[in-house]
Amino acid sequence: MKRSLLLLTLAGAVAMQSCKMKTTSSAVTGDAAARTYVAPGKYDELYNFVSGGFNGQVSVYGLPSGRLLKLIPVFSVHPENGYGFSEESKPMLQTSFGFVPWDDQHHLALSQTNGEHDGRWLFANANNTPRVARIDLTTFKTMEIIELPNSGGNHSSPFLTENTEYVIAGTRFAVPVGNQESALDNASYKKNFKSTASFIGIDKNTGQMNVSFQIILPGMDLDLSRAGKGPSHGWFFFSTYNTEQASTLLEVNASQKDKDFIVAVNWKKAEEYVKAGKAKKMATEYYHNTFNEETHSASSSVVKEVLTLDPEELDGLVYLIPCPKSPHGCDVDPSGEYIVGSGKLAALIPVFSYQKFTKAIADKAFEGEYNGIPVIKYEAALHGEVQKPGLGPLHTEFDANGNAYTSFFVSSEIVKWSLKDLQVLDRVPTYYSIGHLMVPGGDTKKPYGKYVVAYNKITKDRYLPTGPELAQSAQLYSIEGEKMQLLLDFPTIGEPHYAQAIPAEKIQAKSVKFFDITKNKHPYLSAGEKATKVVREGNVVHVYMTAIRSHLTPDNIEGVQVGDEVYFHVTNLEQDWDIPHGFAIKHAPNAELLVMPGETATLKFSPIKPGVYPFYCTDFCSALHQEMQGYLRVSPKGSNVPLKWGTGTEAPVEEVASR
Amino acid sequence: MIFKNGQRNKSAAPCKQLMNKLSIVAKVSIFIAIGCIATLWFVPMWRIDLAAPQYPEGIFMQIWINDIKGDVDIINGLNHYIGMKTIHKEDFREFVYLPAALGIFCVLGLVVLLRNRRRAFYIWTALLLAMAALSMYDFWKWEYDYGHNLDPSAPIKVPGMAYQPPLIGYKKMLNFEALSQPDAGGWFFIAAVVLLTAVSVYEWKRAKKMI
Numbered sequence: 001m002k003r004s005l006l007l008l009t010l011a012g013a014v015a016m017q018s019c020k021m022k023t024t025s026s027a028v029t030g031d032a033a034a035r036t037y038v039a040p041g042k043y044d045e046l047y048n049f050v051s052g053g054f055n056g057q058v059s060v061y062g063l064p065s066g067r068l069l070k071l072i073p074v075f076s077v078h079p080e081n082g083y084g085f086s087e088e089s090k091p092m093l094q095t096s097f098g099f100v101p102w103d104d105q106h107h108l109a110l111s112q113t114n115g116e117h118d119g120r121w122l123f124a125n126a127n128n129t130p131r132v133a134r135i136d137l138t139t140f141k142t143m144e145i146i147e148l149p150n151s152g153g154n155h156s157s158p159f160l161t162e163n164t165e166y167v168i169a170g171t172r173f174a175v176p177v178g179n180q181e182s183a184l185d186n187a188s189y190k191k192n193f194k195s196t197a198s199f200i201g202i203d204k205n206t207g208q209m210n211v212s213f214q215i216i217l218p219g220m221d222l223d224l225s226r227a228g229k230g231p232s233h234g235w236f237f238f239s240t241y242n243t244e245q246a247s248t249l250l251e252v253n254a255s256q257k258d259k260d261f262i263v264a265v266n267w268k269k270a271e272e273y274v275k276a277g278k279a280k281k282m283a284t285e286y287y288h289n290t291f292n293e294e295t296h297s298a299s300s301s302v303v304k305e306v307l308t309l310d311p312e313e314l315d316g317l318v319y320l321i322p323c324p325k326s327p328h329g330c331d332v333d334p335s336g337e338y339i340v341g342s343g344k345l346a347a348l349i350p351v352f353s354y355q356k357f358t359k360a361i362a363d364k365a366f367e368g369e370y371n372g373i374p375v376i377k378y379e380a381a382l383h384g385e386v387q388k389p390g391l392g393p394l395h396t397e398f399d400a401n402g403n404a405y406t407s408f409f410v411s412s413e414i415v416k417w418s419l420k421d422l423q424v425l426d427r428v429p430t431y432y433s434i435g436h437l438m439v440p441g442g443d444t445k446k447p448y449g450k451y452v453v454a455y456n457k458i459t460k461d462r463y464l465p466t467g468p469e470l471a472q473s474a475q476l477y478s479i480e481g482e483k484m485q486l487l488l489d490f491p492t493i494g495e496p497h498y499a500q501a502i503p504a505e506k507i508q509a510k511s512v513k514f515f516d517i518t519k520n521k522h523p524y525l526s527a528g529e530k531a532t533k534v535v536r537e538g539n540v541v542h543v544y545m546t547a548i549r550s551h552l553t554p555d556n557i558e559g560v561q562v563g564d565e566v567y568f569h570v571t572n573l574e575q576d577w578d579i580p581h582g583f584a585i586k587h588a589p590n591a592e593l594l595v596m597p598g599e600t601a602t603l604k605f606s607p608i609k610p611g612v613y614p615f616y617c618t619d620f621c622s623a624l625h626q627e628m629q630g631y632l633r634v635s636p637k638g639s640n641v642p643l644k645w646g647t648g649t650e651a652p653v654e655e656v657a658s659r
Numbered sequence: 660m661i662f663k664n665g666q667r668n669k670s671a672a673p674c675k676q677l678m679n680k681l682s683i684v685a686k687v688s689i690f691i692a693i694g695c696i697a698t699l700w701f702v703p704m705w706r707i708d709l710a711a712p713q714y715p716e717g718i719f720m721q722i723w724i725n726d727i728k729g730d731v732d733i734i735n736g737l738n739h740y741i742g743m744k745t746i747h748k749e750d751f752r753e754f755v756y757l758p759a760a761l762g763i764f765c766v767l768g769l770v771v772l773l774r775n776r777r778r779a780f781y782i783w784t785a786l787l788l789a790m791a792a793l794s795m796y797d798f799w800k801w802e803y804d805y806g807h808n809l810d811p812s813a814p815i816k817v818p819g820m821a822y823q824p825p826l827i828g829y830k831k832m833l834n835f836e837a838l839s840q841p842d843a844g845g846w847f848f849i850a851a852v853v854l855l856t857a858v859s860v861y862e863w864k865r866a867k868k869m870i
Binding site: 623 | 730733740814
């Protein structure tokens with residue numbers, strides 16, 4: 001009796017054990033390790049550019065290994081290499097509200113030619129202080145940052161047209177235009193607040209950005225956007241929420257309507273209106289910062305006006321397509337025919353047809369107007385709905401075989417479905433609560449496919465714990481077969497939102513190894529050690545310094561006084577691959593400089609106390625890196641110590657000793 | 660010997676004349692040899708490849724008849740640690756003499772052709788051999804000088820260590836592996852030497868047969 005009771009208990013325990021909820025560690029099967037293993041000395045197949053979210057930077061990973069290759073400073077200062085600290089880079093972060101050292105970087109777009117990634121530039125948005133940046137993919141450096149006037153929360157950005165004619169900037173937070181103040185209530189919101197869609201024109205050859213025109217839309221939140229392509233080239237589509245026009249508790253107030261909108265902007269028509277002189281000039285002020293590769297320095301210019309277009313007055317410029325429940329993603333398939341809206345709170349995914357949309361306009365199949373803009377009948381533009389796909393659809397990308405991949409935040413999964421018949425084909429869990437996903441080239445006319453990457457919002461138990469603050473988690477899945485297969489789980493830094501990926505060969509061979517010193521036009525260049533000097537201009541002291549393995553010239557400097565502003569202009573004389581030199585000086589309330597071969601960079605230091613200040617090379621450059629050091633003598637104000645400098649002016653110590 | 664015989668035998672004058680003249684093979688070889696030497700103005704003569712753990716991609720130096728090309732600045736930068744002199748094009752008088760000597764050699768080839776005498780051909784061949792030997796000796800001397808005359812205040816001093824690169828072939832020096840070998844122009848030069856030597860032997864045997 002006792003024995004049978006024991007057996008029963010045991011059986012019960014085993015049964016309970018088998019009832020335990022599934023864990024996530026069992027999800028990887030088969031040859032996943034072999035498919036993501038990049039052997040030492042081998043390269044990854046793809047560059048993966050990942051937005052940094054609240055770190056304001058862009059990180060670069062290799063795929064399929066998930067290895068972090070680089071962090072590109074864009075909207076946040078980066079003491080590691082002096083970005084935002086060196087005199088040359090400070091202007092990059094200037095805005096009409098002064099120097100802004102941080103931002104929230106959400107989305108990325110690789111430049112395109114004929115609807116395909118061409119590997120020239122990468123565009124990045126800043127959500128908080130509305131800006132768009134351009135990164136050069138030969139140097140992986142931020143070359144340009146443009147501020148946006150009349151904007152709050154530059155979220156639906158920096159998406160591109162198929163030949164990189166324009167990069168878009170749409171406002172997530174409607175604000176009164178011209179930075180006017182306004183009472184904060186729903187009535188004032190309706191009256192004073194506007195959204196804007198800024199079309200930033202891009203120079204075909206240089207990539208230089210300029211705000212071409214701005215479309216002033218009714219106050220609502222523009223979330224994400226995509227340009228049309230192929231047949232729909234000439235249109236831009238935005239998802240919206242808060243078409244309820246609430247200024248407070250949006251969680252509830254912006255979730256009331258059954259449908260918000262996809263905003264369809266005919267930018268070719270906008271160009272015509274601008275040409276015909278229908279745009280209004282509005283006085284404003286915004287910064288445009290550019291980095292010059294020859295002077296290795298950034299400069300800022302202030303733009304004083306912007307052209308605006310009013311869709312209430314200009315026919316055929318903007319149409320609204322109803323879209324269920326606060327859509328986030330607004331994605332155009334590779335053919336350019338289908339526009340997928342992803343209503344965050346919807347239980348289905350609507351797919352609109354570009355052909356039907358244009359027919360609806362021709363037939364005037366409108367259900368009414370919203371703030372003077374025609375609203376197309378939902379069914380008239382609808383291709384169909386994906387039924388019961390999951391909970392909380394956010395964003396959709398595509399492969400080259402007519403399949404779509406949608407991320408679901410709430411049900412934490414990726415769902416693969418067919419564009420043709422809108423049937424769900426497969427689903428895989430993500431760990432946990434995926435935000436954006438990315439198929440390499442999945443936003444272009446010719447997706448590269450092969451993988452889909454999930455960029456998740458919640459990490460929890462994925463990696464060894466690191467206290468309350470964790471890295472973010474990403475997963476790589478193969479999409480080569482019928483079924484998606486989890487291959488790799490890797491931590492990411494910052495908080496990735498959207499990302500881009502491009503085959504390595506489109507960038508690899510163009511990567512710059514060092515800067516040609518003969519082309520260096522920095523005003524404080526020292527072209528060789530003989531050109532080094534120290535120049536006093538009042539209380540400003542310019543040190544023309546060179547760095548080469550393994551000494552700085554000059555490395556002994558005297559005659560500087562308390563109250564002086566000392567500028568160390570360090571030129572790296574090396575002309576070889578991967579020989580940067582660093583520069584740091586004791587007590588400088590600043591960062592270090594990391595100077596690439598052939599480059600000149602400047603660190604400002606204003607000593608506040610007399611004494612001797614060691615300085616040194618911070619990048620382990622050579623066998624005698626540790627010897628690459630020097631001293632700055634700082635005398636009290638008004639001292640008569642003359643200006644004196646040099647390197648190696650003293651005889652070697654051994655000789656001195658023997659004398 | 661043959662020549663002497665020919666001079667002695669006055670009755671065989673027509674034969675002697677025939678004997679002393681160049682064969683068609685020799686005449687063609689003059690053009691080919693001049694062509695080979697002329698390539699030296701267009702392609703490098705010698706090359707030294709260097710590899711180290713820090714230089715997986717390798718660095719190299721190419722010696723032309725009138726220039727040094729390749730990663731000379733990088734090599735100079737590295738050599739200062741061990742106190743080797745920096746390499747500068749201006750230091751080599753050879754870059755003036757060598758093109759002049761080779762130019763004269765080519766002109767002399769045409770003279771040999773016009774003179775149409777075997778003896779002249781032999782002298783011309785010997786001249787090339789002498790130039791080759793002298794050049795290699797000079798090259799070795801430079802290498803010895805660079806490798807041994809080190810700055811006494813150099814940061815890195817390895818007792819007993821010299822940094823003379825190999826004249827030809829492979830050598831390991833500290834963290835660097837060096838490979839020294841003819842480049843395209845060098846091979847053309849070698850081809851000219853082999854060709855003229857072979858034709859000289861051929862001419863000599865031919866003359867011997869005629870006696």
